[in-house]
Amino acid sequence: MTEKQTLPPQHQDHRPGSEAQMHPQPVYISDDYKAAGKLAGKVAIVTGADSGIGRAVAVHFAKEGANVVLLYLNEHEDAELTRSEVEKCNVEALIHAGDVASEQFCREVVADTLNTWGRVDILVNNAGEQHPQKNLEDISEEQWERTFRTNIFAMFQLTKAVLPHLQAGASIINTTSITAYKGNPTLLDYSSTKGAITSFTRSLAINLAPRGIRVNAVAPGPIWTPLIPSTFSPDTVASFGASTPMQRPGQPAEVAPAYVYLACSDSSYVAGQVIHINGGSVVNG
Known part of the structure; x- marks a missing residue:
């Protein structure tokens, strides 16, 4: 057992993982969150919305008055709870x-x-997957391509499909990661996709600024989501987040308000930026 335990040891054999099987359950909205109608009348599309950060973002957006499109892979039980x-x-x-x-x-x-609401105002590209491997030689070409397809190719496809329907004032928010800035020795393909997402965010922000469409990103550190028990060993899960200055993992509820900020007019002069929510790690990026 690790010396600094932050969570009960646990593992899930299927990916992307089930929030219903996690213990303790992640917190996706805090009791003291005060909504202010910041997204009233807006329509948001959120990927990976069944659980974790995606669920938290969807619920926070709903609290702020937005109708939400929930996209997910196959975790139907989790997705129905989010709905x-x-x-x-x-x-x-x-x-x-x-x-x-x-x-x-x-x-x-x-x-x-568009058939349902006639508009799209916010796109959150959040879906992602990871497959830890100790060595580069252990990463198959199939795994490398799959990780890139889910984590960055999907952003290209959905953003391209949504973009013709976005008006000035719209917001695109991408989920990158602390691994894009610090690296991770066992997440080589995942970290590479997150670096690509950061560059995609910055370049697209410059490209779309003249159209009044803002593009930004959030770079979470260790957040307690189904991705963690479904990809790491029980011992790794047990010490998840212990290496941060705050010595604990974050909760999805601690990440989602950043997406609200980037989605609403409070951030009207913010584009091409990355908000780092990582328990105190300074990455200067």
Whole structure:
């Protein structure tokens, strides 16, 4: 057992993992969060919305008055809970299961969103996967391509499908990671995709600024989501987040308010930036 235990040891054999099987359960909204109608009347699309950061973002957006499109791969139980939590906020939700790296799926999602509400105001590219390997030689070409397809190709496909329908004032928010700035010796492909996401964010922000569309990113550190028990060993999970200055993992509820800020007009002069939510690690990026 590790000396600095932050969580009970646990592991899930299937990916992307189930929030329902985690203990303790992640916190996706805090009791003291005070909504202020910052997204009233807006429509947001959130990928990876079944659980973790995606669920937290979807619920926070709903609290702020946005209708939300929930995209996820195949964790239906988690996704239905997210839908329920969104609808409790007296807004509407659409739900789609599928591969966001598929051009056809992305087009179908956008078409359904427009048919339902006639607009898209916010896109959150959050879906991701990781597959730890000790050595570069252990990473198969199939794994390398799969990680890139999910983590960065999907951003290209969905952003391209949504972009013609975004108006001035719209916001695109991408989830990158602390690994893009510090690296990770066992997440070579994952870290590489996150570096690509950071560059994609900065370049797209410059490209779209003349159109009044803002593009930014959030770079979480160790956050307690299903990705963690479904990809790491029980002992690694047990010490998750212990190496941060705060010596604990973060909760999705501690990340989501940054997405609210970047989605609403409070950040009207912010573009091409990355907000680092990582328990105190200084990465100067």
